[in-house]
Amino acid sequence: VITSIALVATESGFIWVGNEAPTAVPGGNGGIRLGFWDGQAESSPTLAWLDGAEGHIPVAADWHADTLYIAAQGPDPAAPSTILVVAVVSGNPTLVGTAPIADPDLALVGLAAGPQGVAWSGTLQSPDGTLDAVYGRLNASAEPATPSLWGQSWIQETVSGSDRPARALQWMGDVVQCAARTTEAGAGGSGILVQTRFGETGAWFGQFAFGGTGEEDLHAMALDHEGRLLLA
DSSP states (O other), X not given: OEEEEEEEEOSSSEEEEEEEOOSSSTTOOOEEEEEEEOSOTTOXXXXXXXXXXXXXXXXXXXXXXXXXXXXXXXXXXSOOEEEEEEEEETTEEEEEEEEEEOOTTEEXXXXXXXXXXXXXXXXXXXXXXXXXXXXXXXXXXXXXXXXXXXXXXXXXXXXXXXXXXXXXXXXXXXXXXXXXXXXXXXXXXXXXXXXXXXXXXXXXXXXXXXXXXXXXXXXXXXXXXXXXXXXX
């Protein structure tokens, strides 16, 4: 069974990111499949396994500077949430680094890569039973003593007395816009909360909330050619 997770644009085409779960061997680990497509209607993607990522399930992906970043849930019970750093040369993917997040209660949701770095969003099951949004950013480079291991520049939790699961996020210059679903906004039901955080430290310095009388949720964020933030 193959599940499609993400489609990212590169300088030469597109990379499809998916998960393949084995059906012939119950309980098998499966893994991450990548498809390289030139964008032509008459051509088909060239598929490849991501070696070294067995047992990982991708949840989001992004591309920047010839590098593919994949947010995934892995088999390590102590740090199931991991960012995978993948180099792609001539259509050949190589896992060059991992950035595990040492919290068994955190589930990754989104990922954004760009000139400012790699930021991620996740949802944490807090001790009080509620869901809290968590945002983080990778270090700019791997650990000097362990070139295959990347650390975290910062991790910030949005504490709330009600459920506030994380959603998408988007870089805008040196700040990152971080979205969550919340029951503390809107004219009724649930609404959307978008926070602005400083990229270097993750410090919060602004937010806006919106929602109508129904149940609102957010699935993606993007910038248009004039730099305006678009929310789906």
